[in-house]
Amino acid sequence: xxxxxxxxxxxxxxxxxxxxxxxxxxxxxxxxxxxxxxxxxxxxxxxxxxxxxxxxxxxxxxxxxxxxxxxxxxxxxxxxxxxxxxxxxxxxxxxxxxxxxxxxxxxxxxxxxxxxxxxxxxxxxxxxxxxxxxxxxxxxxxxxxxxxxxxxxxxxxxxxxxxxxxxxxxxxxxxxxxxxxxxxxxxxxxxxxxxxxxxxxxxxxxxxxxxxxxxxxxxxxxxxxxxxxxxxxxxxxxxxxxxxxxxxxxxxxxxxxxxxxxxxxxx
Ligand code: MG
Numbered sequence: 525x526x527x528x529x530x531x532x533x534x535x536x537x538x539x540x541x542x543x544x545x546x547x548x549x550x551x552x553x554x555x556x557x558x559x560x561x562x563x564x565x566x567x568x569x570x571x572x573x574x575x576x577x578x579x580x581x582x583x584x585x586x587x588x589x590x591x592x593x594x595x596x597x598x599x600x601x602x603x604x605x606x607x608x609x610x611x612x613x614x615x616x617x618x619x620x621x622x623x624x625x626x627x628x629x630x631x632x633x634x635x636x637x638x639x640x641x642x643x644x645x646x647x648x649x650x651x652x653x654x655x656x657x658x659x660x661x662x663x664x665x666x667x668x669x670x671x672x673x674x675x676x677x678x679x680x681x682x683x684x685x686x687x688x689x690x691x692x693x694x695x696x697x698x699x700x701x702x703x704x705x706x707x708x709x710x711x712x713x714x715x716x717x718x719x720x721x722x723x724x725x726x727x728x729x730x731x732x733x734x735x736x737x738x739x740x741x742x743x744x745x746x747x748x749x750x751x752x753x754x755x756x757x758x759x760x761x762x763x764x765x766x767x768x769x770x771x772x773x774x775x776x777x778x779x780x781x782x783x784x785x786x787x788x789x790x791x
Contacts, residue, residue, distance in 0.1 A: 525553055525562035525771075526590035528597040529569035531753055534780065537570050537641060539603050542785035543648040545641065545720060549573065550752040551775040552760050556732055556768035564730045564773035565589035567597045567638075571605045573775045574638025577658050577730040579704070584632035588706050591620040592636050605640045607715050610653055614711035621706050633706030636713070637672055638728050639777065641720075648720050648782065653713040656701045659734055661742065662718065663725040668743040673714065675703035693735065725752075726777040727759075732770035736763040752776040 531550035538544050551568040555561065563578035563585035576592040578585030595613040599605050614636065621632050635656025642651045652660050654672040657679075662669050673679060677700040678692035687695060705711045725746060733742070737759070745762060749755035755776045763772045 525555075525586065526565040526593055527551070527553060528567040528593055529600070531568070533751075533753075535570065537603060539641070539643055539648045539785075541643055541646045541648065544781075544783045545648060545779065546781040547777060548752050548780055549775060549777040550756045551773075552756045553771070553773040554760055554764065554768070556771050557764065558767075558769045559771055561586065562771045563589055564732070564771040565593040566773055566775060567593040568775045569597065569600045571602055571641035572596045572599055572638060573640070573726070573728055573777050574636055575658050575728050575730050575773050575775060576634045576636045576705070577656065577732075577771070577773070578632065578634040580632040585634065587624050588621050588632035588634035591617040591624070592634055592705055595620065596638070603641070604643045604648075605651070606642055607651060607653075610640060610651070610713065611711070614655075614705055614713065618706055618708070618711055622708060631707045633704035635701065635730070636705050638775075639726050642717070644717055646785075648784075649717045650720055650726070652716045652718060655703050655705050655711060655713050658728075658730045661727040661729075661739075663727070663743065663746045664721060664723065666747060668739055668746065670739065671716065671718065674701070675714075676701045698735070699731075720779055720782050722779055722781050724779045725755075727774060728777070729774040730771060732768075732772035733759060733763050733774050735770060736766040736768065736772070746776070752778050
């Protein structure tokens with residue numbers, strides 16, 4: 525388990541356009557009750573908040589998730605980042621995993637998902653990215669929405685109408701992902717950009733959370749804990765209380781305020 529960055533109750537970021545964003549965030553990771561080691565990793569420092577869930581046996585999964593968050597963390601302190609930089613970090617992480625060959629014969633791999641502060645045509649935005657079945661959710665106005673689409677066998681079955689969303693969670697192939705970072709392949713993230721809005725809350729998490737809590741449960745704990753640190757604590761306790769069958773890792777990011785550059789200039 526590699527942990528880069530900590531929580532921060534209030535942090536101001538000035539974007540290249542002059543837009544100011546005030547964030548609060550908290551991150552936690554736990555081995556859970558069943559696994560011997562924690563193969564999840566995270567980076568929680570602007571401009572990147574990301575979770576990686578490694579796979580491939582003890583050292584291999586840990587090595588893979590560490591490689592990804594370590595490369596992403598190299599952007600720490602930058603005001604904004606774009607998809608070319610994220611792509612490059614993931615490619616370098618795959619190279620790093622290759623240099624660790626011998627950890628396992630089959631190579632190693634990891635999921636990755638997260639949000640990054642970026643600007644599109646001068647407008648501040650969150651870049652949401654994912655490979656695998658770790659997820660990003662957005663809570664705004666009391667509405668919880670999953671922003672990422674899993675790269676998994678069961679997601680494909682759901683999309684094809686062959687099983688329901690509820691059946692997916694208990695399906696025998698519930699843990700089989702169809703895309704990963706690693707295994708000597710070029711990483712292929714899905715990207716989407718969303719507006720940065722005051723009062724919005726983002727949850728970045730590994731499947732150790734979403735396999736233990738329904739979206740209803742996740743929404744409940746996000747709504748009933750206004751501070752990000754309380755929210756991560758409550759969600760972790762709930763996941764462990766429901767079994768803690770996998771490593772549980774999450775980051776909660778709150779947008780406390782955003783002042784667009786026009787307002788900054790006219791102030
Ligand atoms: Mg997992």
